[in-house]
Every structure is written in C-alpha cells, then in structure tokens.
Amino acid sequence: METLVIHPENKQQLEALKALVKSWGIGFEKYPYDVKFVEELKLREKNVKKGETVTIKDPENIWESIL
Numbered sequence: 001m002e003t004l005v006i007h008p009e010n011k012q013q014l015e016a017l018k019a020l021v022k023s024w025g026i027g028f029e030k031y032p033y034d035v036k037f038v039e040e041l042k043l044r045e046k047n048v049k050k051g052e053t054v055t056i057k058d059p060e061n062i063w064e065s066i067l
Contacts, residue, residue, distance in 0.1 A: 005035060 008014040021028050047053065056062055 005031075 006017060008017055018028070058064065
C-alpha cells in the first residue's frame with residue numbers, strides 16, 4: 001500500500017480532508033514530525049555514514065575545535 005502526504009493550505013482544507021477520509025472509512029494518523037525536519041535528519045544520517053562529520057576536540061572551546 002502507498003502512503004500519501006497531503007499539504008492543506010489552511011485549517012478549513014485540513015478539516016474537509018479529515019471529514020472526507022473518515023466518510024470513506026479510511027484510517028489516518030497525524031504525523032508527529034514535520035516532513036522537512038525528517039528529510040533533514042535522513043540527510044544528516046547519510047552524511048555520517050559517508051564520514052562527513054566534524055569532531056569537536058575540546059568541548060570547552062567549540063569554535064576553535066571546528067575552525
């Protein structure tokens with residue numbers, strides 16, 4: 001089965017979509033995270049797997065460790 005991500009532009013559209021889906025007997029759930037946030041996390045995870053990370057050698061002096 002597929003999962004659809006729908007982007008209503010306002011609360012009225014959101015409520016209409018919820019009512020329609022309920023009337024068809026289709027279950028749905030509120031996604032707890034912003035989709036863009038999840039995409040960003042997945043990108044960072046890929047970067048870590050590729051070894052594209054920064055190591056902070058001295059936590060007391062973060063900026064010198066990074067630069």
